[in-house]
Amino acid sequence: MKSALLQLCSSDDPVENLATVRALMAEAAGQGARFILTPEVTNCVSTSATRQRDVLQLEEDDQTLAGLRDMAAALGVWLLIGSLVIKTHDPDGRFANRSFMINPQGLIVARYDKIHMFDVQVSESETFRESKNYRPGDRAVLAKTDFGMVGMTICYDIRFPHLYAALAQAGARILTIPAAFSPVTGAAHWESLLRARAIETGCWILAPAQTGEHPKTRGRTRRTYGHSMVVAPWGEVILDAGTDPGIHFFDLDDSSVSEARRRVPSLTHVRPFDGP
Numbered sequence: 381m382k383s384a385l386l387q388l389c390s391s392d393d394p395v396e397n398l399a400t401v402r403a404l405m406a407e408a409a410g411q412g413a414r415f416i417l418t419p420e421v422t423n424c425v426s427t428s429a430t431r432q433r434d435v436l437q438l439e440e441d442d443q444t445l446a447g448l449r450d451m452a453a454a455l456g457v458w459l460l461i462g463s464l465v466i467k468t469h470d471p472d473g474r475f476a477n478r479s480f481m482i483n484p485q486g487l488i489v490a491r492y493d494k495i496h497m498f499d500v501q502v503s504e505s506e507t508f509r510e511s512k513n514y515r516p517g518d519r520a521v522l523a524k525t526d527f528g529m530v531g532m533t534i535c536y537d538i539r540f541p542h543l544y545a546a547l548a549q550a551g552a553r554i555l556t557i558p559a560a561f562s563p564v565t566g567a568a569h570w571e572s573l574l575r576a577r578a579i580e581t582g583c584w585i586l587a588p589a590q591t592g593e594h595p596k597t598r599g600r601t602r603r604t605y606g607h608s609m610v611v612a613p614w615g616e617v618i619l620d621a622g623t624d625p626g627i628h629f630f631d632l633d634d635s636s637v638s639e640a641r642r643r644v645p646s647l648t649h650v651r652p653f654d655g656p
Contacts, residue, residue, distance in 0.1 A: 381527055384413035385588040385628045387608045387621045391595035392426035394435055398447045405448075408627045409455040415527065415632070416452075417460040417588045419608070420535050420560040421477070424465050425590060428599030429513050432475065438467045445480065453486030458525060462558025462588050463494065463534050465514075474515040479532050479558060481523035489524065492532035493517025496540055502564045510536075520546055528553040528634055531583070535559040538573045541580060548581035549647055553637045555583045559605075560590040566605025571617065578611040582641040584632060585611040591623050613640035 386404050390397045401418060408416050423444040426432050439445065444464055452459040459482040466476045477494040495518065497511040520543060523530040531547030531554070538557050547555060555577060561570055578585045591606030608621035610630045621628040641647065 381414050381632045382412045383415040383586075383630055383632050384408040384417070385586065385608045385610065385619070385621060385630070386416065386418045387589060387591050387606060387625050387628060388419050388422065389592040389594055389625045390419075390422060390425045390590060392424050392428070392431050392435070392597055392599070394423040394444050397423055398444045402447060402451050404627055405451050405455060405457070405459070408629070409457050411627075411629065413457065413629060415458040415460075417462060417556065417586055418558065419462040419588045419590045420558040421465055421590065422462055425560065425594040425602055425604075426596065426599055427602050428596075431598040432465060432513070433473075436465055436467050436475065438469075439478070442466060449482055449486040449488070452482045452484060456484045458482070458484060458527070460530075460532075460556055460558070460586075462556070468515060470515055472515075474513055476517070477514050477534060479534055479556070481525070481530065481532065483525070490521050490532060492521035492534070493519070494534040494537065495520070495543065496536045498536040502562050506562060506564060508562070522547060522550055522552055527632065531555045533557050535561065538577060541577065544577045544581050544583075545647075545650075548583055549650070552581070553583055553634060554632070555581065555585050557585060557587040558589070559587060561605040563603055563605045566607065570605060570607060571609065571620075574609050574611050575615045575617065578613055579615040580646070582613045582637055582644070582647065584613055584637065585609070587611075589621070591625060613637045614643075
């Protein structure tokens with residue numbers, strides 16, 4: 381099945397970002413893509429909680445979600461919205477980082493809130509405390525599609541292999557890892573982690589990413605690594621999008637999942653153990 385990753389350099393303006401994504405979706409579908417994927421924080425890349433509070437909305441009011449659902453229906457495509465930053469009713473005011481699987485009728489068939497929060501200091505000048513402004517999810521999610529079961533994750537989740545093993549053992553044949561990866565950790569770990577998750581699970585890994593220096597109206601400058609990737613179930617990198625924004629096409633072949641798992645059926649060899 382012809383599919384497309386959208387590599388974006390989103391700003392902190394959801395209206396502007398929605399127009400960009402809709403145009404890229406139309407182009408991708410026009411070239412035959414039946415499954416389109418966007419990166420993490422598709423609607424707003426911002427380091428300013430004040431800016432986010434000004435421009436973000438609750439899920440039921442979110443214009444990006446509504447606009448992309450309408451676009452998926454108009455084009456008749458499956459769409460993974462890698463994630464949107466969404467306001468919540470939490471008393472502490474924290475946002476949700478939420479991924480959506482949209483079917484060709486524009487209906488939400490699954491939603492997933494990022495479980496693992498990126499609370500790290502990756503360099504002297506680059507510190508992240510996601511848990512300050514984002515509330516973590518607590519549920520792993522499978523999306524049922526007409527091309528297979530999809531395990532939904534987001535960015536920093538990639539460092540927690542037990543999540544991917546659980547999704548694969550529950551039936552996932554495709555794993556999505558939309559990201560806005562740091563350039564420092566991206567250069568060191570991104571490809572290795574993606575390949576490892578594919579090899580461990582025998583799943584397709586689809587990882588649309590944010591890239592470049594993101595336009596902003598407030599807050600410090602944010603840069604992301606890019607290199608959206610597709611990794612086949614045997615661990616081969618099928619696609620590396622580099623650092624330019626744009627559309628990147630690939631073909632999904634479910635038979636390669638069965639073949640990888642036949643050759644190394646590790647998912648059937650899991651044994652319980654005690655300790656340490």
